Amino acid sequence: MHATPKIGTPAHPSASAVRTVEAEIEGLRTLVQALETTLEAPLRDAIDTIAQARGRVVVTGMGKSGHVARKIAATLASTGTPAFYLHPGEASHGDLGMIAAGDVALALSWSGETPELRAVIHYCKRFAIPLIAVSSEAASALVGAADVALVLPKAEEACPNGLAPTTSTTMQLAFGDALAMALLEARGFSAADFRNFHPGGRLGSQLVTVADLMATGGDVPTLPESATLSDAIFEITRGRYGGAAVVDVEGRLVGAFTDGDLRRALPKADLSAPVADHMNRAPVFVDPHLLATEALRVMNERPRPIMLIFACERGRLVGAVHMHDLLRAGVA
Numbered sequence: 524m525h526a527t528p529k530i531g532t533p534a535h536p537s538a539s540a541v542r543t544v545e546a547e548i549e550g551l552r553t554l555v556q557a558l559e560t561t562l563e564a565p566l567r568d569a570i571d572t573i574a575q576a577r578g579r580v581v582v583t584g585m586g587k588s589g590h591v592a593r594k595i596a597a598t599l600a601s602t603g604t605p606a607f608y609l610h611p612g613e614a615s616h617g618d619l620g621m622i623a624a625g626d627v628a629l630a631l632s633w634s635g636e637t638p639e640l641r642a643v644i645h646y647c648k649r650f651a652i653p654l655i656a657v658s659s660e661a662a663s664a665l666v667g668a669a670d671v672a673l674v675l676p677k678a679e680e681a682c683p684n685g686l687a688p689t690t691s692t693t694m695q696l697a698f699g700d701a702l703a704m705a706l707l708e709a710r711g712f713s714a715a716d717f718r719n720f721h722p723g724g725r726l727g728s729q730l731v732t733v734a735d736l737m738a739t740g741g742d743v744p745t746l747p748e749s750a751t752l753s754d755a756i757f758e759i760t761r762g763r764y765g766g767a768a769v770v771d772v773e774g775r776l777v778g779a780f781t782d783g784d785l786r787r788a789l790p791k792a793d794l795s796a797p798v799a800d801h802m803n804r805a806p807v808f809v810d811p812h813l814l815a816t817e818a819l820r821v822m823n824e825r826p827r828p829i830m831l832i833f834a835c836e837r838g839r840l841v842g843a844v845h846m847h848d849l850l851r852a853g854v855a
Contacts, residue, residue: 543681543689550678550690551697557676558701568671569655570705573604576653578625580606583614585639587688588631588695595629595699602707615642622652629655633675633691635663644668657698659691673698731852733818734811737834737842738764745770745840746798748777753794755780764845766831769802776833776840779806808833811841815854818844 558566573580580599584592592608599606606629609621619642622628628647630640635658647654648668656669659677666672675698681689737743744762746755746769758767759782766781780802788801807825809818811834822829834842 539683546679546681547690547693550694553676553678554694554697562673562675565671565673566702566705569673569702570709572653572655572671573627573629573706574709576625576627578605578623578627580604580627580629581609581622581652582606582629582631583609583611583640583643584631585611585637587692588633588637591692591695591699592629592631594696595631595703598700598703599706602703603710604703604706609643611637611639611643614639614646619643619646622646622650624650624652627653627655629657630665630669631657631695632663632665633659633688633695635660635665637665640665657695731815731854732811733809733813733815733834733844734842736815736848736852736854737811737844738848739842743768743833743840743843746780747772748797748799750798751794752785752788752792752796752798752801755785755798756794759785764831764843768806768833768840768843769798770840774840775838776806776808776835778802778804779831779833781831806833808835808840810834811836815844815849815852819849819854822846 580596582592582596582599583589589608589610596606596608607621609618622643628643630643632640635656641664644654644665646652653670654668655671655673656665657673657675658666659675660666661672661674666674675694678690678694679685680687680691742762744758744764744767746758746767748769748771750758750769755767759765759780766779766784768776769778769780771777778799780798784801784803788796792801807821807829809821809832818832822832830846832844833840834844
């Protein structure tokens with residue numbers, strides 16, 4: 524009976540981890556140099572080809588390149604370039620029908636000789652689908668068939684056996700991000716556009732604007748300049764915001780009156796006293812298109828943080844946001 528051999532822990536596992544990261548960093552440095560030289564022109568061609576396409580980017584790859592391809596497709600789709608992943612192994616079994624006229628194919632293969640990609644390559648050539656290749660072998664079949672060839676520089680894998688895709692997949696992943704960001708800038712993709720594709724989670728809350736959260740119209744507690752303290756009590760209670768905006772006859776914000784101002788005024792004034800005599804004549808307000816996270820910063824950076832902030836356009840009151848609105852939206 525033979526004992527099962529045990530794999531021991533390296534004497535210095537951190538040294539192995541450091542070597543891995545250093546190898547991948549070196550690969551990225553090589554990629555940066557290539558982007559500034561040999562890859563500059565083909566990258567521009569790839570961007571133009573994708574930007575001019577009427578359809579989507581069909582990203583494909585097998586094995587570890589396939590995993591990277593999935594991530595690239597997801598990044599492209601979330602930054603304004605419609606894209607999806609096509610498994611090359613399934614392509615010849617009906618999934619080639621996912622490729623339509625007007626699409627662009629983006630194929631990843633470090634060797635450029637992945638046999639599963641043959642069906643995709645032949646389909647693209649037969650139906651005039653532009654094919655962009657990402658490989659490290661300039662003389663490979665994939666690069667030879669491509670309309671745009673992006674030949675990444677070769678680099679040593681971090682694997683001590685030189686076998687497991689490590690440095691190569693890191694370079695592919697970084698190149699995919701570079702391509703996506705270049706396309707994002709070329710399309711003028713904004714933070715507002717980004718939010719349309721990322722409404723959920725922490726990222727979505729960071730892209731919410733004041734306009735998305737603010738109360739508007741009759742829901743904004745508002746007082747005219749002629750209002751009395753008695754009027755203010757009613758309006759602050761009705762609005763449940765702990766304060767009210769004071770506006771002139773043209774709807775311009777001229778002051779803010781809070782329940783704190785009310786408490787300070789009552790010991791020395793009766794309820795018929797004008798609000799204008801006790802209001803804050805320098806009310807804090809923001810543009811409704813400002814990100815809610817920025818509005819939160821404005822509220823918190825005051826000597827005394829405020830709970831209620833108003834939104835104005837060209838000086839006219841259009842809304843109000845309370846700290847509780849920011850909390851409910853996950854911003855605060």
